[in-house]
Amino acid sequence: MRAFVGWFLALSVALGLSAYLARAITVGDRRLFLPGDTSSGHHQIEERCELCHSESFSDRETIQASCVDCHATELDEVDDSHPRSKFTDPRNSDRVAILDARYCVTCHREHAPDATGAMGLTLPEDYCFHCHQDVGEERETHVGLPFDGCAASGCHNFHDNRSLYEDFLTRHGNDGDLLEAFRFAVLPSGERTLEALGIARMDAPNGSRWRPSARELSIWSNAIHARGGVNCSGCHAPTDRGEWSLGVPVAVCGECHEPQRAGFAASRHGMRWVAELDAMRPSRARLAMRETAPDGGLDCVSCHGEHVFDLAYAATEACLGCHSDEHSVAFEASPHARFEPAPGTSPEAVEKTGTDRITCATCHLPRVVGPGGRAYVEHNQNHNLRPNEKMIRDVCMDCHGLSFSIDALADRELIRRNFDRSPELHVPSIDWALGRVAPDSNSARRKDRED
Amino acid sequence: MKSVVTKLTVLPILAMCVGCGETTAKAVGVAPQKMADALHVVLEADRTVYTRHVVNRLQNQEGVIKASEYWKDEKALPLPAQMFRMGSELAAEKDAGFTYALLSLWPVNKQNAPVTDVEKEGLEYIASNVGSNFYSEESLGGQQYFTAIYPDTAVAEACVACHNQHKDSPRDDFKLGEVMGGVVVRIPL
Numbered sequence: 001m002r003a004f005v006g007w008f009l010a011l012s013v014a015l016g017l018s019a020y021l022a023r024a025i026t027v028g029d030r031r032l033f034l035p036g037d038t039s040s041g042h043h044q045i046e047e048r049c050e051l052c053h054s055e056s057f058s059d060r061e062t063i064q065a066s067c068v069d070c071h072a073t074e075l076d077e078v079d080d081s082h083p084r085s086k087f088t089d090p091r092n093s094d095r096v097a098i099l100d101a102r103y104c105v106t107c108h109r110e111h112a113p114d115a116t117g118a119m120g121l122t123l124p125e126d127y128c129f130h131c132h133q134d135v136g137e138e139r140e141t142h143v144g145l146p147f148d149g150c151a152a153s154g155c156h157n158f159h160d161n162r163s164l165y166e167d168f169l170t171r172h173g174n175d176g177d178l179l180e181a182f183r184f185a186v187l188p189s190g191e192r193t194l195e196a197l198g199i200a201r202m203d204a205p206n207g208s209r210w211r212p213s214a215r216e217l218s219i220w221s222n223a224i225h226a227r228g229g230v231n232c233s234g235c236h237a238p239t240d241r242g243e244w245s246l247g248v249p250v251a252v253c254g255e256c257h258e259p260q261r262a263g264f265a266a267s268r269h270g271m272r273w274v275a276e277l278d279a280m281r282p283s284r285a286r287l288a289m290r291e292t293a294p295d296g297g298l299d300c301v302s303c304h305g306e307h308v309f310d311l312a313y314a315a316t317e318a319c320l321g322c323h324s325d326e327h328s329v330a331f332e333a334s335p336h337a338r339f340e341p342a343p344g345t346s347p348e349a350v351e352k353t354g355t356d357r358i359t360c361a362t363c364h365l366p367r368v369v370g371p372g373g374r375a376y377v378e379h380n381q382n383h384n385l386r387p388n389e390k391m392i393r394d395v396c397m398d399c400h401g402l403s404f405s406i407d408a409l410a411d412r413e414l415i416r417r418n419f420d421r422s423p424e425l426h427v428p429s430i431d432w433a434l435g436r437v438a439p440d441s442n443s444a445r446r447k448d449r450e451d
Numbered sequence: 452m453k454s455v456v457t458k459l460t461v462l463p464i465l466a467m468c469v470g471c472g473e474t475t476a477k478a479v480g481v482a483p484q485k486m487a488d489a490l491h492v493v494l495e496a497d498r499t500v501y502t503r504h505v506v507n508r509l510q511n512q513e514g515v516i517k518a519s520e521y522w523k524d525e526k527a528l529p530l531p532a533q534m535f536r537m538g539s540e541l542a543a544e545k546d547a548g549f550t551y552a553l554l555s556l557w558p559v560n561k562q563n564a565p566v567t568d569v570e571k572e573g574l575e576y577i578a579s580n581v582g583s584n585f586y587s588e589e590s591l592g593g594q595q596y597f598t599a600i601y602p603d604t605a606v607a608e609a610c611v612a613c614h615n616q617h618k619d620s621p622r623d624d625f626k627l628g629e630v631m632g633g634v635v636v637r638i639p640l
Contacts, residue, residue, distance in 0.1 A: 093592025
């Protein structure tokens with residue numbers, strides 16, 4: 001009898017555990033099966049194991065296909081300095097035997113929190129040594145430099161070197177700290193094809209639950225959509241759906257604001273939405289967030305506000321309503337936040353420079369020029385964050401010289417304090433680059449090298 | 452990998468058979484040298500067309516747009532050598548079963564210097580035996596390859612001027628018609 005009870009209990013526990021695990025892997029919390037914490041790049045989508053492990057017991061090729069599926073476009077856009085094709089070339093097989101850079105996971109292992117450093121790198125930082133150990137023979141300035149500083153010093157990146165390559169350094173090497181004329185892209189100024197609307201022309205059905213309150217009506221009628229001829233039905237009952245809804249999905253906004261939708265979809269704000277998970281919310285973030293941050297799922301109105309679509313609010317206050325890391329908290333006292341156009345600057349001049357103030361969005365959701373030369377706001381706020389040298393071209397150099405920008409972005413303490421002083425360290429890459437091109441000739445340089 | 456190469460080698464043969472009046476196409480292989488030579492003809496032709504009818508015409512004859520090493524930043528045309536390299540990288544992504552590259556004993560970019568013994572021997576051979584190709588086999592990463600190296604000569608004054616003036620060029624005395632490097636075509640055996 002005792003043996004029977006023992007077997008019964010063991011069997012019950014086994015069945016119960018099996019049922020629990022089966023439920024977890026199908027409809028429950030699959031994070032139970034994570035072999036280790038995911039990196040900051042993937043933690044938002046860690047429940048969707050199949051996004052990376054598209055097959056059970058995925059091999060390297062399968063995982064690589066998943067990496068490429070999400071990251072190939074960005075690598076292509078930044079003119080990846082080390083594309084996979086460089087390593088599939090048989091002439092580099094000796095190098096591949098040491099560091100198999102044909103696969104992303106060689107350098108970026110997932111679920112390895114103790115080994116993961118900046119940029120999700122899971123290799124020792126001196127990895128450049130494997131292929132470039134003779135760099136001193138080409139560059140006298142590089143003799144004796146530690147290889148763990150190649151990418152950590154603000155001089156080089158493995159993938160994106162668009163702001164760091166030698167000719168770019170020499171072309172902009174003599175720019176001053178602050179440019180005389182700013183170079184912000186100017187957003188198109190409301191070319192409207194529809195007639196502006198007033199309250200009287202509001203088209204929400206009478207007596208329906210869709211009827212807006214007086215306050216909502218007032219906000220809408222004074223805001224950009226009414227001025228641009230977009231009625232209630234334009235967002236709440238788009239023609240392809242026909243049905244009214246209170247909420248307005250990101251996809252509906254994207255029908256008119258496609259580049260902005262695409263940016264949001266590619267961002268950390270929209271990452272979970274794209275992965276068909278419940279939307280990202282402040283309480284899910286690993287970054288520091290305010291306790292008072294509204295903990296709703298992020299969509300367009302989270303930052304732009306319902307009906308009002310206040311761009312000024314979205315550019316700073318919306319960000320600071322949630323983000324409470326030291327860099328964010330320090331913004332309002334920073335020189336950037338205190339910037340004003342010089343006294344006497346005409347409205348035309350302000351419009352020409354494209355800004356009358358510096359906001360969080362100025363750097364993190366910058367204006368970029370799209371196809372056809374039309375400027376829009378890049379809504380992927382992570383697009384230029386890592387490595388931070390991505391900011392140099394599209395953001396910093398709108399106002400600052402290249403050398404100042406490189407130095408500022410290499411100064412971690414300065415970033416933490418939100419740029420409240422000039423950089424206190426200097427990255428010598430521009431000095432070295434300028435030293436190679438001037439004033440000697442090709443022959444003279446070669447002679448130096450030979451001597 | 453061999454099956455890929457076989458398929459690649461069969462295609463030109465099928466075309467040739469049609470031209471020879473064969474009624475039944477036979478799936479027979481092509482000698483690696485013949486395959487490499489055929490690939491090189493296409494590569495060289497495309498490169499020559501781009502150099503003459505795009506870069507030379509638009510930059511030198513009609514002055515419409517210049518060609519620049521920094522073509523993206525300067526909104527210019529890619530240099531012919533860059534066009535060649537981009538094609539090589541794109542082809543490599545297709546995993547087509549062969550690779551090709553433009554290498555030199557005097558490269559502007561040191562990554563394009565010879566690495567393997569065959570590359571070194573071949574580039575020296577084509578430089579000192581004008582008009583000759585170089586063929587060999589080599590083992591790389593545990594795989595045997597047929598490697599063909601074809602001379603790449605300075606066909607336009609712009610090639611010579613750019614290489615002679617470039618700050619990273621180890622030579623400043625190239626002359627028109629001279630061998631400046633070699634196209635390396637590699638086929639796994």
